Each structure stands twice: as structure tokens, then as C-alpha cells.
Amino acid sequence: MTDIGPIGPSHGLGATGAASRINEAAAAYRSGQSAESAPAAPRWAEGRDRVELSEHARHLDAIRQLPDVRMARIEAVKQAIAAGTYESPEKLQAAIDGLLRDVAG
Numbered sequence: 001m002t003d004i005g006p007i008g009p010s011h012g013l014g015a016t017g018a019a020s021r022i023n024e025a026a027a028a029y030r031s032g033q034s035a036e037s038a039p040a041a042p043r044w045a046e047g048r049d050r051v052e053l054s055e056h057a058r059h060l061d062a063i064r065q066l067p068d069v070r071m072a073r074i075e076a077v078k079q080a081i082a083a084g085t086y087e088s089p090e091k092l093q094a095a096i097d098g099l100l101r102d103v104a105g
Contacts, residue, residue: 053061080086 077086
């Protein structure tokens with residue numbers, strides 16, 4: 001009346017059989033994954049390294065290449081602004097021209 005067969009290593013349902021089936025399934029999964037995630041390279045490219053830079057990496061590189069901030073100059077400008085001696089039409093135009101040069105690249 002029972003539908004459950006005998007359980008044991010000889011029937012493949014014991015701990016040894018289960019471990020064997022798990023190992024087989026894991027190996028099959030790994031072999032399927034490697035085929036899907038790493039397409040075969042052309043024969044001419046075998047053994048060559050390849051580097052791809054993301055757009056984010058390019059932006060970071062551009063930022064790193066900017067000149068260092070001159071803190072002494074910034075402090076002098078802050079003091080001139082506070083004293084009311086910095087703002088003049090010539091200085092404003094020079095600042096706008098410099099900004100436009102930086103933006104234009």
C-alpha cells in the first residue's frame with residue numbers, strides 16, 4: 001500500500017547518491033554558464049588582453065587632469081569680494097571668458 005520505495009545508497013536516494021547528483025547538476029550548470037557568459041573569441045584574438053573604459057571612467061580621467069586648485073588665489077579673491085574691490089566690469093568679463101574657454105574644452 002505504500003508508494004515509497006526503499007531509501008539507501010544502493011538506490012541513488014541516500015546521502016551518497018544525493019551528493020553525487022548535486023555535484024553533477026553543479027558541473028552541468030557551470031558548463032552552461034561559461035558557454036553563455038563568455039563567447040568564444042576569434043582565433044586572431046586568442047591570448048590578447050582587452051580593456052574597455054566606461055563613460056564614467058572617461059569622466060573621472062578628465063576630472064583628474066584638471067589643474068590643481070590654488071587655495072591662496074581663492075582666499076585672495078574672497079577677501080577682495082568681501083572688501084568690495086574685486087568686482088569690476090573687466091574682471092567680470094575675464095571670468096566669463098575663462099569659464100567659456102573651460103566649457104568649450
